Amino acid sequence: MRCKKVLSLMLLAWGGDVLASNAVDEMGLEELTKADITSVSRKSQSLSDVPAAAFVISAEDIRRSGAQALPDVLRMVPGIEVAQIDSARYAVTARGFNGRFANKLQVLIDGRSVYHPIFSGVMWEADLIALEDIERVEVIRGPGAAMWGVNAVNGVINIISRHTRHQGGGEAVASLGTQGKAGLYARYGGQLDEYTRWKMSVQGRHAEPSQLYASGGENVDRLNNGVLDFRLDKDLGAGHDLTLWANAVRSSLGDQWRLNPQYSGGGSFLGMNNYLIQQSYTSQSLMGRYRWLSDSGVESSLQMAMTDSGIEISEYFKEERTTYDLDYQARYAFAGHDLLWGGSHRTTSDSVTSATSVVSMANPDYTDRSTGVFVHDDWTLIRDRLVLGAGARWDHPMRGGNTFSPSASLMWTPGRSDSVWLKYARAPRVPARAERDVTIFAGVVRPSAESMGLPVFLRTRPSSRTLKPEEVEGFELGYRKQLTSNFSTDLAVYRYRYKNLISGLPVSQDFSMLPLNIIQNVETYNCMAAWSNGAEFSADWLVSAAWRLQLSYAWTRLEFDRSANPTLNATAENDEKSGPRHFGALRSQWNISPIQQFDAWIRGSAGFYRANAPYTELVRVPGYMTLDLRYGRKFGKDVELALSGRNLLGPRRIEFISDYIPSPQSEVTPSLLLSVRWKF
Amino acid sequence: MRSRPLLSTLRSLAAVLLLSLAGSSSFGEVASEGQLKAAYLVNFLKYVEWPASRSTATICLFGRDSLGPYLASYEGRQIVGRELRIRKVTSPDQLADCQLLFVPDTEESRFAAVLRWSDKQAILTVSDAEIFTRDGGVIALVRSEGRLQFDINTDALGRAGLKASSQMLRLARQVSGGGR
Numbered sequence: 001m002r003c004k005k006v007l008s009l010m011l012l013a014w015g016g017d018v019l020a021s022n023a024v025d026e027m028g029l030e031e032l033t034k035a036d037i038t039s040v041s042r043k044s045q046s047l048s049d050v051p052a053a054a055f056v057i058s059a060e061d062i063r064r065s066g067a068q069a070l071p072d073v074l075r076m077v078p079g080i081e082v083a084q085i086d087s088a089r090y091a092v093t094a095r096g097f098n099g100r101f102a103n104k105l106q107v108l109i110d111g112r113s114v115y116h117p118i119f120s121g122v123m124w125e126a127d128l129i130a131l132e133d134i135e136r137v138e139v140i141r142g143p144g145a146a147m148w149g150v151n152a153v154n155g156v157i158n159i160i161s162r163h164t165r166h167q168g169g170g171e172a173v174a175s176l177g178t179q180g181k182a183g184l185y186a187r188y189g190g191q192l193d194e195y196t197r198w199k200m201s202v203q204g205r206h207a208e209p210s211q212l213y214a215s216g217g218e219n220v221d222r223l224n225n226g227v228l229d230f231r232l233d234k235d236l237g238a239g240h241d242l243t244l245w246a247n248a249v250r251s252s253l254g255d256q257w258r259l260n261p262q263y264s265g266g267g268s269f270l271g272m273n274n275y276l277i278q279q280s281y282t283s284q285s286l287m288g289r290y291r292w293l294s295d296s297g298v299e300s301s302l303q304m305a306m307t308d309s310g311i312e313i314s315e316y317f318k319e320e321r322t323t324y325d326l327d328y329q330a331r332y333a334f335a336g337h338d339l340l341w342g343g344s345h346r347t348t349s350d351s352v353t354s355a356t357s358v359v360s361m362a363n364p365d366y367t368d369r370s371t372g373v374f375v376h377d378d379w380t381l382i383r384d385r386l387v388l389g390a391g392a393r394w395d396h397p398m399r400g401g402n403t404f405s406p407s408a409s410l411m412w413t414p415g416r417s418d419s420v421w422l423k424y425a426r427a428p429r430v431p432a433r434a435e436r437d438v439t440i441f442a443g444v445v446r447p448s449a450e451s452m453g454l455p456v457f458l459r460t461r462p463s464s465r466t467l468k469p470e471e472v473e474g475f476e477l478g479y480r481k482q483l484t485s486n487f488s489t490d491l492a493v494y495r496y497r498y499k500n501l502i503s504g505l506p507v508s509q510d511f512s513m514l515p516l517n518i519i520q521n522v523e524t525y526n527c528m529a530a531w532s533n534g535a536e537f538s539a540d541w542l543v544s545a546a547w548r549l550q551l552s553y554a555w556t557r558l559e560f561d562r563s564a565n566p567t568l569n570a571t572a573e574n575d576e577k578s579g580p581r582h583f584g585a586l587r588s589q590w591n592i593s594p595i596q597q598f599d600a601w602i603r604g605s606a607g608f609y610r611a612n613a614p615y616t617e618l619v620r621v622p623g624y625m626t627l628d629l630r631y632g633r634k635f636g637k638d639v640e641l642a643l644s645g646r647n648l649l650g651p652r653r654i655e656f657i658s659d660y661i662p663s664p665q666s667e668v669t670p671s672l673l674l675s676v677r678w679k680f
Numbered sequence: 681m682r683s684r685p686l687l688s689t690l691r692s693l694a695a696v697l698l699l700s701l702a703g704s705s706s707f708g709e710v711a712s713e714g715q716l717k718a719a720y721l722v723n724f725l726k727y728v729e730w731p732a733s734r735s736t737a738t739i740c741l742f743g744r745d746s747l748g749p750y751l752a753s754y755e756g757r758q759i760v761g762r763e764l765r766i767r768k769v770t771s772p773d774q775l776a777d778c779q780l781l782f783v784p785d786t787e788e789s790r791f792a793a794v795l796r797w798s799d800k801q802a803i804l805t806v807s808d809a810e811i812f813t814r815d816g817g818v819i820a821l822v823r824s825e826g827r828l829q830f831d832i833n834t835d836a837l838g839r840a841g842l843k844a845s846s847q848m849l850r851l852a853r854q855v856s857g858g859g860r
Contacts, residue, residue, distance in 0.1 A: 024715045025753065029723045029851050033829050035716060163788070165811060235815075239792025293792050297772065301789075333771035333793075384768060416752045416766070482749040486712070545712055594826060 036594070051389055051409035051421035052144075053079060053478060053492035053536060057137040059162070064589055064599050066630040066644030066673065068175070068183060068205065070131065071124050074157070075603060078552035079141045079492075079536040081583055083605075083621075083656035086221040086666035087179070087210045088125040088253055091656045094141045094155030095494070096532055096556045096579050100660035104429055104470075106144065106152035109159045110245060112287060112305045112325060115151055117348055117368065119660070120432030123311075126251035126281045127225045128159075130203035132173060132185050135162040141536070142476050142494060145427030146391045146407035149344065149372050153427045153472050161245070164189055164197035164233045170680040177673030180208025198232040209254070210666040213654045219666050220254035220276055239293025245286070252280040257316075258614050258662040259358055259441050261455070267516055269447055269455040272614055274664065275358070277316065283309035297334075303327040316356050323348040336380040340391075343373040350433075362437040362462050370397040370430075376407075387411045395428075399436070403428040403469055417482040425476075428469035435502055435524050437462055442504075442522070443614045443662070456518045458616075460504055463523040470526070471499045486542035493535045500526035503571055527568060530560040530575075546591040553584040574611065574618060582606040582623075594634075601628040605655075613662030621657060626650045638679040646671050716828045717808060717821055718750035721782060724804060724819065725759045727848035730779055731802050731841050737762040740769045740778035742794055743787035772797035783817070785809035791817065802841050813856055818842070822853060829853040 027035065055077045067073045071090035075082045081098050083091045093102035101121025107114050114128055115121065122128075137159050144152035167189040175183040182205070189199030207223040230246040256274035264270055285307040293299050305325040312318045329342035349367040354360045376391030389409040396402050407425035414420070438460070445456040474496030482488045504522040511518055534556040541549045556579065560572035585603035592598055604625035612619040627649040632642040647670045654665045725737050737759050741748060751766045758764070769775060775798055783794050785808050795816050798805055805817045812820035813833035818840060820831045835857030837844055849855055 024719045027719055027723075029720075029727060029848060032716060032719055032723060033827065033851055033853075035828070036826050239796065291789060293796065297793060297796065299790060299793050331790075335773050336771060338770050378770070380770060383774070416748055416755070482752075488749070542712055 050140075051387070051411040051423055051478070053141040053476060053490075053494075055079075055139045055141075055538070057139070059135055062131050062134060062137075064597065064630060064632075065601065066599070066628060066642070066646065067131070068181065068673070069124070069127070070129075070137075070159075072646075073131070073137070074139070076550070076552065076585060076587060076601075077139045077141075078538045078583075078585075079534070079554040079556075080139060080155070081554075081556075081580065081605075084668050085656045085658050086219060086255075086663075087207045088221065088223045088225075089255075089658070090124040091658075092122070092124060094139075095496075095534055095554075096558050097154065098579050098656075100656075100658045102154075103432060104151070104153035104472075105155050105157065106148050107157045107159070108148070110161050110287065111158075111289075111303055111327060112285070112307070113151075113346075117321075118311075118319060118350070118352075118433045120151075120429075120434065123251075123281055125223070125225075125253050125279075126249050126283070127203060127205055127227050128249060128283075129161060129247070130185055130201055130227050130229060132171070132187065132203070133161050133167075133201055133229055135160045135166070141492070142423065143405070143407070143425035143427035143472055143474075143496075145395075145403075145405035146393045146425060147340075147374060147376060149374075149393060150370070150395050150397060150403055150405075150428050150430045150469070153429045153470070161229075161231065164199045164231055167199040167201075167231075168197065171677065172680075173675055173677045175673050175675040178671045179210065179669070180206065181671065181673060182206045183675075195235040195237070196232070198230070201227075201229045203227045203229075211669065213652070213665040213667045216667075219664070220256055221666065222254050224250075224252045226250040239291075239299070241291050243289045245288075247283075247285045247287075249281070249283045251282075252278065254278050255661075256663050257358070258664060261444070261457070261517070268453075269517065272444060272662075275316070278314040280312045281310070283307060285309075296332075298330055298332045300330045301328070303329075316354065316358055317361075318353045319350055321348060321350040336383075338378040338380075339375070340377070341373075341375040343371070345369070345371045357441070359438065359440045362439070366433065366437070368398050368433070370395065372396065385413055387413075395430075397430045399430075401468075403430070419480045421476075421478045423476045423478070424474075426471065426473040428471050430469045431467040431502060431524075436467060440661075441614075443611070443616055445520075445616050451518060454516055454518050456520050458504075458520050458522050460522045460524065463525060465523075465525060467502060467524060468500050468526045470501050472496050472532075473499070474532075487540070489537070489539045491535070491537050494533070496532045498528075498530045498532060501528035501530060502526055503528045503568065505565070506567055527565075528560060528563075528572065528575075530558050530572075533557045533559070548589045550587045550589075551585070553582070555582055557581060574609070577609040577618065578611075580606040580608045580623065596634075597630070597632040599628075599630040599632075602626075603628070610657040610659065613657060613659055619657060621654060624650050624653050624655070640677040642675045642677070644673045644675070646673070713823070713828065714747060714750040718747050718754065720821060720828070720830065721747070721751065721780060721806060722754050722757075722759060722764065724780060724806065724848075725762075725764070727845045728804055729843040729845075733762075734777075734779075735762060736765050736777075737779050738765045738767055738777050739780045739782065740767050740775065742769050742781060742783045743790065747782060747784075775801065775803060778803050780804045780806060783807045783809075783812070785812075791815050798840075800839060800841075804840065804842055805836070813854075824853065831856065833857050 062073050065073050071082050071092050074080050081093050091098045093105050097104050101119040103120035107122045139157050141155040144156040148156045170188045173185040185203045187201035191197050205225040209219045209221050212219050228248045232244045234242045255277050258272045260273040260275050262270040262273045287305040289303040291301045307323040310320045324347045327344040332339045347369050352361045352364045372395035374393035378389045380387050392406040405427050409423040411421040440460050442460045443458040447453045447455050476494040478492040480490045502524050505525050507521045507523050509520055536554045538552040563569050583605050588600045590598045607623035609618040609620050626647045628646045630644040634640045655668050755766050781803050806819040808821040810822050813831045818836045822829050831854040832852045833856045
């Protein structure tokens with residue numbers, strides 16, 4: 001008897017999923033209402049009918065990651081490359097081409113793009129939305145322009161905020177950690193009547209400067225962020241609802257620009273010194289969405305957004321911007337078709353002041369208008385077996401001409417637990433304002449015999465030729481298998497062709513006499529092409545009711561075309577080496593007991609090379625493997641304490657070298673953070 | 681040199697993970713949310729009476745986030761004398777032979793549309809969104825204090841021409857509508 005019990009316990013331990021599910025199978029309604037559930041939620045993980053490389057991060061995943069900033073959360077997605085630059089700046093991309101502003105990734109918060117038109121990337125250093133206010137993050141790698149419009153070249157990140165119905169009452173989270181990290185989040189939500197709910201939240205975050213990698217001295221990247229967020233949901237009945245959002249962001253962060261040339265008394269070049277700058281970012285946005293259902297069954301959604309934003313970089317640059325977005329989407333399902341169509345318009349006006357030799361902008365007041373329409377259909381050819389998806393989008397940006405982005409997919413589901421999909425897509429990236437209008441000192445070639453012992457300053461300036469959009473086109477193949485009810489795997493492989501990639505080409509030279517140096521003018525052209533190959537794998541295993549393991553791995557390889565032009569050839573060689581080939585992570589989420597959680601996250605990246613900005617020679621960014629841990633404990637129903645450690649393993653390291661504006665490298669160091677969460 | 685602390689950390693991590701494996705067995709009745717939801721759907725078929733009797737019982741799963749993998753093991757079983765089938769649906773014309781329609785909470789924006797499709801048909805609509813019964817759905821699976829319970833809207837049940845057993849109504853966390 002006893003033996004049998006021990007044996008069954010052991011069986012439960014090693015094959016817990018099978019036995020446990022059988023036990024649940026036999027339960028009646030009464031027993032079901034009394035069974036305890038683990039908080040290991042697999043909600044939204046089942047993406048078995050999306051014909052794309054998709055991944056969903058749930059609110060629970062975010063909380064258990066122990067991360068303070070969104071990019072750190074994105075590290076769990078296979079195929080997303082995240083590298084921290086300093087205390088708050090990150091380089092984030094999907095499938096290669098990473099940079100301080102990775103320009104081929106579209107990021108949306110509740111349908112509103114937060115891709116900055118000047119820098120053509122996301123200001124990750126500002127907390128655009130508090131992590132606590134996120135319901136889920138949907139990441140779709142690969143071209144998504146057919147649905148999401150231009151710039152969704154390598155992927156789309158959709159951040160979806162929490163509905164007010166999940167944010168009733170009050171909650172406060174306070175965190176304190178090493179490196180002067182501190183955070184405070186507070187929220188209160190209420191109900192006006194049975195159909196109307198609202199919530200208001202604030203978040204503040206502070207971090208003391210990081211350490212410089214080379215000298216160990218202190219950097220100047222002190223961070224102060226604040227977010228204020230309001231949301232109201234009104235259910236108007238019969239399929240009509242209204243949502244309003246208001247959001248304000250303030251961020252200030254120091255930086256050093258290595259662009260200040262130093263000379264000896266004799267006039268010889270000593271190297272580049274730093275300009276100390278203070279960068280501040282502000283944005284206020286107001287958004288509204290109305291959804292309704294017509295009698296014929298068409299579901300529609302109309303969304304409007306108005307955003308005022310500004311960036312000020314002390315003494316060097318100031319931008320003020322107003323953006324209006326209008327977006328309409330409709331959906332109609334009939335006879336095996338799931339039809340989606342819509343259109344959008346964006347008007348964005350800026351006013352830029354730049355008054356120095358470091359950076360200057362042509363067309364200081366500029367308005368860009370962009371309009372697009374799309375249609376997409378998922379057509380079930382064989383019920384439960386075969387679905388054909390086809391869609392296209394036409395965009396008309398004011399500068400850049402018309403773009404056409406088609407996509408097609410075929411999804412075959414031979415059994416309930418397997419699915420195979422094939423996807424073709426094409427996507428454009430419209431050149432950013434900076435690529436067309438900015439003049440900036442971007443780099444220095446150290447003095448050599450060839451340059452007669454003089455330093456050569458590279459000055460990037462607006463191109464004399466019209467820039468065309470960059471383009472990607474290619475195929476993806478994916479396979480998903482649900483091995484047991486508790487174990488699933490997902491594999492995607494892809495091969496894409498990039499054309500008209502924008503790169504700099506040397507044009508004329510200017511010689512200035514005092515101090516003696518050479519200015520090499522560089523203009524941007526659509527002059528490069530590349531192949532991108534890769535594979536992404538993820539596995540999700542609910543080992544037992546209380547323990548879940550998630551593995552992710554991505555391999556990426558870029559091959560640039562070779563050119564007869566020696567500059568382009570050198571750029572091609574450098575670009576191939578400038579991103580890691582391998583990225584991997586293993587996460588473990590363990591519920592020790594209903595009140596205790598222990599999570600571990602091992603993650604790593606292969607090494608790569610980047611230009612030692614502002615100089616042009618390559619420096620190796622070493623690969624790393626590190627560990628994050630989090631222990632959380634509840635006290636009563638309403639209080640939770642959590643201790644998280646990040647980057648606990650490995651030697652001192654840098655994760656990236658900023659390319660956009662050269663700055664010294666900051667060290668990524670181990671850190672500890674203690675947080676208290678209180679519901680009231 | 682570098683790999684040594686890493687290895688020992690990995691080793692202790694493995695030990696911790698193994699401990700958790702052993703530890704989890706003592707939970708007994710603890711189950712994953714997906715498993716419980718699947719078991720609920722199957723059970724509802726036993727406690728609800730449909731007007732016309734058929735030889736099969738079909739659970740239809742709507743939208744993107746489905747319980748398919750958890751339900752797979754039930755497929756083909758006999759539930760009150762009827763063979764259980766599981767099917768995915770995407771549009772209204774596919775609902776004809778569904779007895780139960782599950783709409784996941786991730787499809788919240790489409791509740792109104794789906795409920796209109798299934799209106800006045802003998803279909804038991806179930807969702808894991810708490811607001812579902814208020815929006816006019818029949819059953820909402822609700823997470824409450826570490827357990828999964830359900831709310832039932834008897835008006836919606838009546839409109840679909842279905843009858844629920846008194847035992848089921850007794851076990852519900854909340855019964856709304858007039859016809860208790």
